[in-house]
Amino acid sequence: MSDIWESIRNDFPILNRRFNGNRLIYLDNAATTQIPEYVLDGLMEFYKNSNANVHRGVYALSEEATDRYEKARETVRSFIGANRPEEILFVRGSTEGLNLIASSLGKYLFNGKKGGIITTIMEHHSNIVPWQFLQESGAELIFADIHDDGTLDYSFLDMIDENTKIVTVTGTSNVLGVIPDIKKIARKVHDAGAYLVVDGAQLVPHKEVNVNDLECDFLVFSGHKMVAPTGIGVVWGKYDLLEKIPPYMGGGDMIKEVHKYNATWNDLPQKFEAGTTNIAGAIALEKAIQYLKKIGMNKIEEREHTLTKMGMEIFDRMKNVTLYGPHENRASLFSFNIGRAHAHDVASIFDSLGIAIRAGHHCAQPLMERYNVTAMARASLYFYNSEEDVAMIEKGIEKVKQVFRT
Ligand SMILES: Cc1ncc(COP(=O)(O)O)c(C=O)c1O
Incomplete structure (x- = not known):
């Protein structure tokens, strides 16, 4: 690892922890990142x-807290290239x-009127279930499919017509690492007079994002996936x-x-910020953005690219291991199954080596159904992972293969 x-x-104290005598190798960054x-x-x-x-307060301390909270909003605005701070909702x-x-x-x-909402089969439950609620109000939910290699099947663009009200798509799949072409989707959506929502939970932490370049109408992301604490996230929406x-x-x-x-x-933005919000969380998110910007989002993307390439080489070498998602243009995560071993057993064996990976349906059950599996194991990287961390994926897989003789 370079200096x-x-x-x-070394900025991340938790990475010095040891479990059962092993150095912690934290590979669950798609779930939450370290601070x-x-x-x-x-x-x-x-x-x-x-x-x-x-x-609320007219006293100096409250005014100072308000100024700092609003300054954090401005930092988020500039981070994603939004036009106005009022477009940032905490x-x-x-x-x-x-x-x-x-x-x-x-x-x-909607409000009793009919219309279509198009989403994709690879979405996280949080980009499916809230839209299901709208079925009661007249919305018809339509799922765009993927190719077997996980890439989005863009033929759904031909289904977008004057009946389509909303298209909602992930900026990066938390399971397949697929990065859909948002601009390509945006043009078609807007030609039909519909709105485009982007789930940026796995996108914004990993590459420079400018909402005007993305050409979407809404973007969401979470602080805890980009070195900030839990409980703070952002909605960006066009002001009008x-x-x-x-x-x-x-x-x-x-x-x-x-x-009465x-x-x-x-x-x-107060219209959308009812009650006391996570004020300190907004300040911490500002600090996280300052930290990421100091490294540089382009450098972060490059670093993850290098680590991902290394990970791909491991999976290319491995026999009897199914890696889900495309070979090229993938984000820094690997969802896989090893022979007939259950993903939970895989994660437990990894844990015995100090490697923290995730196993389960990854809040994407429709996608699991699409692949006819109930679970996958997932190793997900962030810029602070080392080459040694990535190499441990191979050690983990080898140990699973030994145990399961596969
Ligand atoms: C793609 C995607 N969307 C949405 C979410 C939900 O994020 P949160 O739990 O921070 O609300 C996640 C979390 O894993 C995710 O990966």
């Missing part, structure tokens, strides 16, 4: 010095973000659209006036 990546790795000292210190510093509720994570969009955009578009759609949750801060039987809504 720079070695020193970056560097810079972000942990920033979070603590906010609580020590500036903690107060925002937008939520708990991608799941809450997708529920917000499905609920508010759904009320705006956020103005038009109704609020998601009711409560304090999202209103202008409340009377009705209320009026606050301006953006």
Whole structure:
């Protein structure tokens, strides 16, 4: 490992932990990433010095907390190239973000009227279930398929017509590592007068994203998948659209006036931030973005590319191992099965070597059905993983093969 990546790795105290005498090899980054000292210190510093509720107090401490919270919003705006800070909504994570969009955009578009929502078979449950809720309001849910190698089958673009209201697609599959061509989809969606939602949970942490270049209407992502703590995430939406759609949750801060039987809504972004939000989480997300930007998103992408290539070489060598997803243009994660071994057994054997990987349906049961399996094991990388970490995937597979004689 070169000095720079070695020193970056040292920023993450948890990576020094040992389990059963083994160094922790953390390969579950698609589930949640680890947090560097810079972000942990920033979070603590906010609580020590500036903690107060925002937008409410007239006293200096609350004003300071508000200024810092709004500065964090501005940092997120610039990170994803959004036009206005009011387009950035702080939520708990991608799941809450997708529920917000499905609920508010759904009320705006459907309300008894019929229409189609197109999603894909490779989506995370959080980009399927919130849309299923809209079936009661007149929405018809349609699934775009994939090819056997996991790449998106773009023939679904021909199904987009004036009946289509929403297309919602992952920016990167958390199982297959597939990175769909969002721009290609966006043009077709907009020609039909529909809206495009992008689940950026596995996209934004790994490469530079500019929402104007993506040409989508909404984007969501989660802080805990990009070196920030859990409980903070972002919805980005186009200003005019956020103005038009109704609020998601009711409560304090999202209103202008409340009377006994009705209320009026606050301006953006408060209209969508009911109650006390995760203020310290927003500050920590700002610190995480500063940390990632200091390394450089392009450098992060390059680093992951190098590690992914190394991982692919391992899977290419392995017999009796099924790797799901495409060979080329894949994100830094590997979902696989080994012979007839159950994925949970695979993960347990990896754990015995100190390697933390995930096993199960990865919140993508329709995709598991598509491949006719109930579970897969998944090793997912981030920039702080070392070449030695990636090499351990081979050790893990070999041990499983020994145990299962496969
Ligand atoms: C592609 C994708 N979308 C959505 C989510 C949900 O993210 P969160 O649990 O942070 O809400 C995940 C989490 O794994 C994901 O991988």
